[in-house]
Amino acid sequence: MPIIQAAFGSNRLLNLLTDSQRKNFVGSCELINLHLGDVLAVPGDTVAYVYFPVEGIISWEKQIIGSPFLVVTLIGNEGMLCINSLLGVDVSPCRAIVQKSGFALRIPASTFMHQLKQIADFDVILKRYAYVSYNQVLQLAACNLFHLLENRLARLLLMFQDRAQSDELHVTQEQLAEMLGVRRVGVTKAAGSLQRQNLISYSRGNVIIHDLNGLKASSCICYLADKKNYEHIMHAQTSHNTNTPVQLPI
Amino acid sequence: MPIIQAAFGSNRLLNLLTDSQRKNFVGSCELINLHLGDVLAVPGDTVAYVYFPVEGIISWEKQIIGSPFLVVTLIGNEGMLCINSLLGVDVSPCRAIVQKSGFALRIPASTFMHQLKQIADFDVILKRYAYVSYNQVLQLAACNLFHLLENRLARLLLMFQDRAQSDELHVTQEQLAEMLGVRRVGVTKAAGSLQRQNLISYSRGNVIIHDLNGLKASSCICYLADKKNYEHIMHAQTSHNTNTPVQLPI
């Protein structure tokens, strides 16, 4: 297991803290391995730990009664688990599963709540992240209604690529179908189309992205919208007066 | 315009404050009329006021580029506008439009931010509301993907009924179609089906709900899920120690 220092400064949310704040916070964390398939949160269950991924990918999945789980977003080192702790509720609304191995800084939820109050501006930063996350779900809700599967698939692959920092992804069509809440046949068709356009190639759970820009063009605008929103909100001038709300460049 | 006292205690979120806290908060508010069609928030614009509806209905609508607005939720006296202020971001992610006249307590966003810090537990209560709202959007995202129009329509009508506190609603099929992000023909068919089951009747923008329980049975579970979630989270034992997260009865 890599030492804590290796992870120091490797989560983009924690990077928004000052060096000394971050040092202080990371001191309360332990660095743990994320293994493919690990379940980090179960809907309706009390969350014991809050995670700040350093490497790897975690899916955040909502289930409604009578339907399969639907991937709401993928969380990598740009984000955190679980947003509910941030909002003072210790029950997770979603399931969280490791989709790509890696490691994360982990802190007991109660310690996290305490630190949130102790570290100046930390709660301002993370509330902004909650806003970004809220906006992402809004985007998804409309995306699910208006956008075609092929575009949604391209979007999901791009989200993987971003967080894996690699053009080679390991995920089967069956898994993608589950994530998107559709049948596998649909993914095969959509993936086949992307393949014929020479944007990706596919073989037994190994996706290679050949043309990133082409894939972006095939994706619905939701990919870009989410990304822009993250950058705008998270990198808006940090006011060190927590009374002042964030002003956004439109 | 009704006097402030008439509204005192008429918003369910403010009801969670103690009498003196509420009196104090309402002192910073003004009671304003909500007129049908009033636009209270524009996506991307800075929010000037935070609203606590006392009577009437406001729709909260997300637009993604290239698609029409989609109603994310209806807000009545059980909620507030705009959740972004709560999260320290002063830009609205959604459009807010008055769908049924009424009135609301309105407070300048900056004063609101200040009060949020001054009034003990107020921010705990409202962060919980943000959690409920987040969960609602999660539910919608899955609902849009998995549920049939007829069920989604029933759900929307029930949401109206709840907030209007009346079985007579004033909304055309065209408007419902826009809210649901579908064509008007689809709503005509779905509404026709509900009518044939004697659950509702329809005539030129006037809907009458005849069989509330039948309509609930025709609705997707999302209606109930949202409602239960609101009650569970908002009425969980208020801990007066803001360090302790909310424990949920599963």
Add this chain to the structure above:
DNA sequence: TCAGTTGTGTTATCTAGCGAACAGACACCA
């Protein structure tokens, strides 16, 4: 090396909702 498993491709049928167009009923107003 061969059997069993897993992942991908393909086909055929079915359905919800889209898209466009039109008809009739009602309401308001000159």
Add this chain to the structure above:
DNA sequence: TGGTGTCTGTTCGCTAGATAACACAACTGA
């Protein structure tokens, strides 16, 4: 009273994706 606009109902063809079933290639492990 008649004209015009609004709201609801209906039709027809079309498409995306569901559903089900099967073929086959590639990997795995005895």
